[in-house]
Amino acid sequence: MPATLHGQLVVAISSRALFDFEAENEVFEAGDDRAYMALQQARLDEPAPPGVAFSLVKKLLAFNADGEKRVEVVVLSRNDPISGLRVFRSAAHYALPIERGVFTRGQSPWRYLRPLSSQLFLSANDDDVRQALAAGVAAARVMPLSRQASSAHPQELRIAFDGDAVLFSDEAEQVFQRDGLQAFQAHEQARAHQPLPAGPFKPVLEALRRLQAATRSGMRVRTALVTARSAPAHERAIRTLMNWQIEVDEAMFLGGLAKGEFLREFEPDFFFDDQAGHVASAAAHVPAGQVAAGVAS
Structure with missing residues (x-):
């Protein structure tokens, strides 16, 4: 065989x-x-x-x-x-x-x-x-010149994901880019109970959860959603994950704040985002990479 x-x-x-x-x-x-x-x-x-x-x-x-x-x-x-x-x-x-x-x-x-x-x-x-x-x-x-990962969590794999165009499709991001923040918030509030389509990294998050459930090696997985969304647009993101039956351990709805310092505190082994500005902010503190998908990239 x-x-x-x-x-x-x-x-x-x-x-x-x-x-x-x-x-x-x-x-x-x-x-x-x-x-x-x-x-x-x-x-x-x-x-x-x-x-x-x-x-x-x-x-x-x-x-x-x-x-x-x-x-x-x-x-x-x-x-x-x-x-x-x-x-x-x-x-x-x-x-x-x-x-x-x-x-x-x-x-x-x-x-x-x-x-x-x-x-x-x-x-x-x-x-x-x-x-x-x-x-x-x-x-x-x-980003090869990103800051190296922290050594503080040797038994825990930590990965952080952006939402739109990474875990989710860029459906909502297209509205934001075309019509602005107010239209985006209204669009997402009206569709709070309608799951977002999957983005390119949904299968990765699913695989990490299967890995966590199956392992007997002593290793753990900890995940975070780190997004520029804020209330009320946060609800659709969380309900989408609920619909997928996938949990994340932490969620940060930052409303446009720079992500780097928040990621510094989470200490991921890697962070994935579609927007160059967010990746540059992150790379000063943690290992980071750009997902070249969606309208914003």
């Missing part, structure tokens, strides 16, 4: 999202991939520093600690195979049990998401993220 990833939460991640390859990437961006390959080869025995999504990956893999495979992390990268050697060696150095990888030497790797059955893709490349989202896979462009 061939190997299968069926039943697992499969996360595909680029090498720059998992490790800090920013110095090496400057050589790559200069257009000389041979020089980049030579640099990576010269540093094969030098573990790369942790990147913006390192804590997220480490904690996800910890859900397999009791011997049951619940999470699979696959490196999906524009790197060349030689550079892939350093990625796997770096993973081994940090005791990350990552076994699979696809390295495409400059070509977009998103097309391999389907055979991997990936539910989440994290990359520093905006084009790859947009193509993944268009293919129906939850994806975010990580």
Whole structure:
């Protein structure tokens, strides 16, 4: 029987999202991939520093600690195979049990998401993220220079999500962008009992809840909804989650306040938002990525 990833939460991640390859990437961006390959080869025995999504990956893999495979992390990268050697060696150095990888030497790797059955893709490349989202896979462009995750919660995976265009569709956001705040509030109040359509990250939140219910590894999941909505538009968001039978642990209805300082207090391993301004506010305090979906992105 061939190997299968069926039943697992499969996360595909680029090498720059998992490790800090920013110095090496400057050589790559200069257009000389041979020089980049030579640099990576010269540093094969030098573990790369942790990147913006390192804590997220480490904690996800910890859900397999009791011997049951619940999470699979696959490196999906524009790197060349030689550079892939350093990625796997770096993973081994940090005791990350990552076994699979696809390295495409400059070509977009998103097309391999389907055979991997990936539910989440994290990359520093905006084009790859947009193509993944268009293919129906939850994806975010990580901010490589984001603040690293807090080490205060080693047994708890903490993830924060924006609402509109992330957990939910951008239906309501379209009203806000077109007609303004007052029209948005009226639109949402009138539809408080009508569930919002699903956004690209609903399956990720569902998978996290299944992970929490199934685990015997000692790890926990804590989630937060962090949204610019405020009352009365908050009700539709909460009722939508109730309709989906999905719970979040915390909900922040910030009415347009900057999200960064609130996220600093929540201390997530990662935060997902569709708007560049919110992501920039968050990245000063926590690991963050932009979901390039919806009218506002």
